[in-house]
Amino acid sequence: MMDNNYYAQNLNSQKLFKVYDTKIPRVKQYLDVEISFVRNNLTGSERVLELGAGYGRVIKELAGNCKSIVGIDISDESVSLGKEYLNDISNAEIMTMDVHNLTFKEKFDVVLCLQNGLSSMKVTSSDLIDKILGMVVSGGKVYFSTYSEKFWEYRLMWFKEQADKKLLGEIDLDKTKDGVIICKDGFKAITHTLKDLKMIGFLSGYEYQIQEVDDSSVFLIIHKK
Secondary structure, eight states: OOOHHHHHHHSOTHHHHHHHOOOOHHHHHHHHHHHHHHHTTOOSOOEEEEESOTTTHHHHHHGGGSSEEEEEESOHHHHHHHHHHTTTOTTEEEEEOOGGGOOOSSOEEEEEEOTTHHHHTTTTSHHHHHHHHTTEEEEEEEEEEEEOGGGHHHHHHHHHHHHHTTSSOOBOTTTOBTTBEEBTTSOEEOOOOHHHHHHHHHHHTSEEEEEEETTTEEEEEEEOO
């Protein structure tokens, strides 16, 4: 959702709870439907890895629908909070790790990079896509999601809400447009276009599909066949 260094330094731990404690019904729907889309594509037997897991919001929602789920995040504070948040879930784990330096020895059936993680973790180079795909077993899948163009009005409304809570700097409305949100404190969030997703899918070398969900999320799903 946002710049990695900005996130690690300014928007971690308890502040993330406030981000998702939104009063905007359409944003709540977006968050719920994004998770439901992944949940509906799980059979219950998968080993799942989530990149950019924060404090474990998605992990907690999906733990009952897979064999096991591991989340990584760059923020030590968020991971520490996540360990408490997930304490009573036996098949869930969260740890500090940078997506650019994945050190797992095991492979996973499903890898998730949700809620515009392509932007926040700068997952754009073919080398990094290859590393992520290297974490997936043959026959497994990777789910990337970003925002639909149709959700722009609500996305901007949500960011304004976060700025009002002092979680972000004031939105620079003169520079914020065309899927890019810029704050006066230097924060910048971009959106990957349909063309971007197709290019990532093509560069992966595997079969892929792009699916829009709820007029709010766009998923790129890569099948490692």
